[in-house]
Amino acid sequence: MAEFKYEPFFNQLCFHLGRYEYFARLVSCGSGAGKTIAGAWEALEWAYDNPGSVGYLFEPTFKMVKRVLIPTLQDDLLLGSPLESHNFVKNYNRTDSMIEFTNGSKWWMIGMDDPESAEGPNVDYIWSDETRLIHRNRIDTAFKVWKRRLRGSVPGKYPVGFWCTTTPNEPGSEIWKQFEDPENKIQNSNVYRWSMDDNPYLEEQYKAEMKASHTGGLYDRFILGLFAAVGAGSFGFDSSKHVFKKPPVIRQVIYGVDFGWTNPSVIVAVGFDGDGRAYVLEEFHQRRIHSETLIEEAKQMVQRWGSGIFYCDSSEPRTIEEMRLAGLEAVPNKSKREEGIREIGGRLKKKPDGRYRLQISENCVNLIFEMQVYLESKKENDHAVDALRYALASTIRGPARFFVESF
Ligand SMILES: Nc1ncnc2c1ncn2[C@@H]1O[C@H](COP(=O)(O)OP(=O)(O)OP(=O)(O)O)[C@@H](O)[C@H]1O
Ligand SMILES: [Mg+2]
Numbered sequence: 065m066a067e068f069k070y071e072p073f074f075n076q077l078c079f080h081l082g083r084y085e086y087f088a089r090l091v092s093c094g095s096g097a098g099k100t101i102a103g104a105w106e107a108l109e110w111a112y113d114n115p116g117s118v119g120y121l122f123e124p125t126f127k128m129v130k131r132v133l134i135p136t137l138q139d140d141l142l143l144g145s146p147l148e149s150h151n152f153v154k155n156y157n158r159t160d161s162m163i164e165f166t167n168g169s170k171w172w173m174i175g176m177d178d179p180e181s182a183e184g185p186n187v188d189y190i191w192s193d194e195t196r197l198i199h200r201n202r203i204d205t206a207f208k209v210w211k212r213r214l215r216g217s218v219p220g221k222y223p224v225g226f227w228c229t230t231t232p233n234e235p236g237s238e239i240w241k242q243f244e245d246p247e248n249k250i251q252n253s254n255v256y257r258w259s260m261d262d263n264p265y266l267e268e269q270y271k272a273e274m275k276a277s278h279t280g281g282l283y284d285r286f287i288l289g290l291f292a293a294v295g296a297g298s299f300g301f302d303s304s305k306h307v308f309k310k311p312p313v314i315r316q317v318i319y320g321v322d323f324g325w326t327n328p329s330v331i332v333a334v335g336f337d338g339d340g341r342a343y344v345l346e347e348f349h350q351r352r353i354h355s356e357t358l359i360e361e362a363k364q365m366v367q368r369w370g371s372g373i374f375y376c377d378s379s380e381p382r383t384i385e386e387m388r389l390a391g392l393e394a395v396p397n398k399s400k401r402e403e404g405i406r407e408i409g410g411r412l413k414k415k416p417d418g419r420y421r422l423q424i425s426e427n428c429v430n431l432i433f434e435m436q437v438y439l440e441s442k443k444e445n446d447h448a449v450d451a452l453r454y455a456l457a458s459t460i461r462g463p464a465r466f467f468v469e470s471f
Pocket of ligand 1: 073
């Protein structure tokens with residue numbers, strides 16, 4: 065595929081060379097190590113090499129299809145143009161998230177927050193990006209469905225293959241079982257592991273900041289790409305209690321915003337029922353995005369959930385001002401860190417009515433991960449938690465203030 069600029073570095077090349085040798089491959093690396101671009105290139109090569117073949121590309125959520133997968137495909141190193149205008153693409157159907165290539169190959173791009181769409185006819189290859197973020201209630205089914213579907217779109221006609229590109233999680237996890245467990249791992253599978261440091265294209269500043277903000281098991285996972293245990297977080301967060309599938313009737317919505325660049329920028333939408341119980345309805349969580357994108361995302365959330373105050377990280381007054389100019393009710397967070405943490409912790413405790421005053425949508429995969437590992441003593445991996453803290457701290461002085469507040 066000479067017209068593409070992507071040239072894999074050594075570790076990526078080893079992964080690509082395993083293409084038709086292994087049925088299943090795991091790329092287990094640190095953050096920013098070059099996983100997604102390698103996974104996307106792999107899918108392009110597969111489509112190109114095997115005219116008429118069918119591939120499924122998965123992100124943990126549909127939002128990540130839009131925000132991570134499509135932009136990676138459109139990156140200068142790969143297609144370098146909007147999908148529909150590249151000469152290898154015959155048709156891009158946004159509604160179905162389907163691409164037809166000029167050689168008859170086809171892709172479906174799917175968010176695992178709609179697992180039903182993972183069911184369907186047989187396919188030739190499957191790529192799952194950031195597999196660690198798929199909800200634990202779904203991940204073992206996901207692997208079963210994926211394996212079942214990999215029987216070939218036309219049995220025997222094309223090679224069949226499967227690859228996951230992800231930052232790892234803990235030893236014993238479903239991903240670990242499938243790829244690392246000596247007794248039960250997928251036959252004819254291989255693991256490719258490299259560190260964030262092995263990506264020669266990643267800025268030194270990003271590497272330094274990531275290293276400075278990760279310790280212990282999180283360092284092993286996010287820098288080195290190793291499966292590693294992390295201690296239980298400070299919140300006692302329990303996804304069997306604090307995660308919901310469908311929200312109740314929502315009476316009021318507020319938003320929390322944390323600004324980042326190397327670290328992700330985050331928006332959380334928090335809805336309240338008539339009794340003041342909080343439900344985190346949606347998250348936006350992404351590194352390296354400009355304020356225009358963040359504001360666009362904030363506006364879309366308002367369209368979905370209704371208008372409400374945006375409680376923002378106070379370190380970027382200019383972005384707050386930009387949000388206000390864009391018509392959003394943005395105010396700086398004025399609460400102290402401990403106050404917000406106490407509020408979150410208190411809401412997670414079971415109340416006399418047997419219910420919790422904070423629950424999180426199962427689609428907020430990054431917030432759920434952060435809640436599980438959050439340590440009060442360390443300011444790391446806490447960007448979605450920070451956004452949530454800014455939002456919930458606004459309720460501390462009682463629902464009256466919160467419900468009548470305006471600015
Ligand atoms: N072979 C390559 N040539 C040039 N740039 C590369 C190459 N591989 C990765 N990069 C660059 O490195 C950066 C990180 O790549 P990518 O987003 O694929 O990593 P990732 O491991 O998926 O990161 P994250 O943990 O944020 O999901 C991107 O800017 C990408 O363009
Ligand atoms: Mg990635």
